[in-house]
Amino acid sequence: MSTLVVKISPRNNKLGKIPNISTVPVKDCGDCSHCRADCYALKAWRQYPAVRKAWGGNSKAFRNDPEAAFEQVNAHFSKAYARGKAPRFFRIHVAGDFLDQDYLDNWADIAATYSETKFLAFTKMALDYSAVPSNLTIIHSQWPGRPVTSDIPGTRAWVQDGTETRIPDDAIECPGLCDDCGMCWDLPDIGKDIFFYTH
Numbered sequence: 446m447s448t449l450v451v452k453i454s455p456r457n458n459k460l461g462k463i464p465n466i467s468t469v470p471v472k473d474c475g476d477c478s479h480c481r482a483d484c485y486a487l488k489a490w491r492q493y494p495a496v497r498k499a500w501g502g503n504s505k506a507f508r509n510d511p512e513a514a515f516e517q518v519n520a521h522f523s524k525a526y527a528r529g530k531a532p533r534f535f536r537i538h539v540a541g542d543f544l545d546q547d548y549l550d551n552w553a554d555i556a557a558t559y560s561e562t563k564f565l566a567f568t569k570m571a572l573d574y575s576a577v578p579s580n581l582t583i584i585h586s587q588w589p590g591r592p593v594t595s596d597i598p599g600t601r602a603w604v605q606d607g608t609e610t611r612i613p614d615d616a617i618e619c620p621g622l623c624d625d626c627g628m629c630w631d632l633p634d635i636g637k638d639i640f641f642y643t644h
Contacts, residue, residue: 449506451517452499454539461624463534466518468504468541475542476569483588483606483643486540500540507544515551522559531559534623534630537566546572556581563630567602574599582630584639587611600632603640616640 456462470486471477477484489496506514525531543549549572556564557578564581574583574597585597589609603612616638620626632639 448513449502449509451503451506451514453521457539459623460536461622463536463624464532465536465539466503467500467539468507469500470540473504473541473544490540507548511548511551518555526559531561533563534627535562535564537564542568543570543572553577553581565630568597571597582633584629584632601638603638604643605640606643612640613638
């Protein structure tokens with residue numbers, strides 16, 4: 446059987462020129478009962494055939510042969526670093542989430558190996574994040590109606606749909622394009638939560 450190809454996107458509309466990777470929304474999210482109906486990534490999944498092909502291919506690769514999939518991710522970064530073009534930022538999962546502990550641990554290994562790059566992932570998965578290196582920022586996604594838990598350490602990203610009353614007063618409103626800001630990659634150092642309006 447041929448190796449399934451992993452697709453890393455060089456940019457998107459919100460991130461700007463920040464490379465990123467995604468899997469299938471809802472299917473690859475282990476805890477989406479509170480956000481499924483308003484999932485912004487699901488809109489792109491339904492609207493664009495190229496998106497479905499890329500994200501669906503990534504999902505199959507990471508689920509069916511994770512070792513080969515992460516070898517491709519490693520090769521992508523290795524080539525970039527060899528050319529002197531290490532990305533400053535990288536976003537894990539514009540769509541999707543950590544599939545399980547092994548999947549998270551593989552991303553932690555990638556981040557540790559390519560320490561000149563700051564990695565970022567939003568998650569609702571209660572996994573063991575103790576081995577995550579300092580250049581991989583984990584942010585707990587907090588949707589309206591979803592109980593607040595302490596299972597995921599660190600700062601939170603709140604979603605404001607007009608009903609959310611739990612956002613801390615000092616939380617920072619997302620200012621827009623990621624490559625103009627980059628703040629989320631440094632939220633643990635800033636020490637504040639961030640919030641987004643539904644989009």
